Structure formats: C-alpha cells, structure tokens
Amino acid sequence: VIDLRSDFLSSATPAMLAAMAAAATDRKGYGPRGDPHQQRLEERAAELLGKADALFVPTCMMANLLAAMAVVKPGEAILVDSASHVLRSESGALAALARAITLPLPSVMGRMQIADIAAALDTGSIQQPRSAMIMLENTHNKAGGVALPRDYAAAIRGIIGSTWMHLDGSRIFNAAAALGETAASLAASADSVSVSLNKGLSAPVGAILAGPKDFIATATALRQQIGGGWRPVGMLAAPAVVALDTMQAQLPKDHRNAAAIGATLAECAGIIIDRATVQTNIVRARLKHPALTPAAFEAALSTAGILTSVGSDGAFRMVTYHDIGEPETEHVCRQLRAILGLRK
C-alpha cells in the first residue's frame, strides 16, 4: 500500500531502529531534561535552528501551544493566518488552554499581507487586546506546502516591534531544502520555532520547540503542567538525533516525487491544481470530474493500493516521504492517468 495521507506515516530507518535499541538499555535520566539522549537531541536541534535552547515534546501541536502559553497572557491577541494549522486543526487550543484571542488574517500562497498585519497590531489603546504574538507557518500546509523565503519573515519582523514571532516550522527542513537555505536562516527572524521530527525527517515520534533559554525554561514547566513531561524518553530521542543528522539529505527526492505527481495531475481530466503551489512534499488538488464522485475517486485509488483522503468537495492532498520512492511515484502517476483519463 502506498499511503499518501500524511508524511507522519514515514517509517524509521534501520539506523534509527539501531539507535533506539541501543538507547533501550542505556542509563536513563531522572529529571525533566536529564536524559542523555534527550540532551543530545535538544542541543543538536537548538544548533540546527540557530536558537539558544530547545525542548523535546510529544507533538508539534504541543510545541505551538507551549509557545503561546509561555508568552501570551489571558485575553491577549495572537495574529494568525486564517488558513494556518494552528487555527484550523489544533482543536481551539489557543483559546481553550492559552486563553488567547486569535485574530485571523487572510493569506495568499501561505502569506498574510504586511499591510493586514500592520492594521491588526494594537495601537496601545487599553480597549484593544495587546498584540502579544504573531504565528507564521513554513512550509504552509493548507497552501500546498509552499516554502516562504526568509525575507518574508524578516519583513514582518520589521513592522511588529516587540511582538513575539512564533514560527510553526513543522516542515521547516522541507522549506530549507526547497529554498537552498538553512533552517536556522529561515527561523532567524522568529523568537521561537516548532519543528516536527516525525514528518519528512521520519523519526518515530516527537517535535521540538526552540527559542531563548528563559522561554524554554518556562515552556518546560508548562509542558509538565499539561502532562507532556514524558520519561524515560531516551528510546525516542536517540532515533530523533539520527533523523536530524541523516534525513535532511533525502528531502529533495521527496520534493521531486511530489512534483511528478503534481505534473501528472495537471495532465489528468477533472482535476484542478495550481502547480505553482507544489514546492515541497505536499500536493493539493481538487477533483471536479464529469464521471467520478470524490468517494468513487478515493475508492478507485484505494483499489489500486493508493491511500488518500478525498473530501466531499473533491479536495485532496498527497504527501510524499522517504518510503515513497520512484517506483511508488510511477505507480501513483500511472494509476492517476488510468482512473481519471487525460485532459482533452
């Protein structure tokens, strides 16, 4: 089965499994940051992201939430992209748990407009919620995995004054690979950054929150408060170090495979796709086919051994990762042509 529903479905490599097995019998740490493998992971992540410190957390959603809880006081505002993962797919946690008000701003190709951000910032009036934080997302999931260049974050930095910038960099290493940049340079304008270890990097589980030392100390205490103080964690941290060190190099291959799927979809009948959005490992398109319903399309793909979720409006996403090689990509492209037919 070729499962294109998400890159978190990637499997651990033999080197990761060997690191896990070795860590299973290693000395374990006792305190919340006492595990030697966790310490190595956090040091390596901080270095790669260009931040003073980093914390290993169970999910990227928890990393985003901890950033808000650490910085934003109840009733203060977070400026967010209205199509962002944090607003659309994180269960209202910013309101429920960080007790923040979110101010959603429209975005085009994953970018909020600078003028909209400037207009949404508070003016200092006590009638307005203080603009405590702005959140960006790179790569941008709902926009089709587009990679935002560092100039974009720098331009926002230039107008927000002391407002904290948090970057949801769940797939920041994909953005870095696509732009020929380092993750640190893409995160340079942000005060804090979150990263998924279990997506394109294919670690078994986990995410990173990185930022200044006092921020990470606060986030560590808050992580405990929300039940994220996982121990012992060496068996999960050890393969994540391998993921950071070995998996960045294969991301361009994932991007080439996504581009091939995007190009094939553009040739097929009944598909609406903007190929300009296919910049990394995510392909987003919509089915509007004369002879196929979304459910029939999903079922035909499934019969061909390809899993993807097709919404009732025809919208679907295909995500590549290291288990999806060229033969799998060719199979997907062949099946898409066979199921949909070619555009006349």
Ligand SMILES: Cc1ncc(COP(=O)(O)O)c(C=O)c1O
């Ligand atoms: C952009 C973005 N941020 C955050 C997350 C949340 O990651 P997790 O599932 O580790 O909480 C995702 C998950 O797909 C994502 O796409």
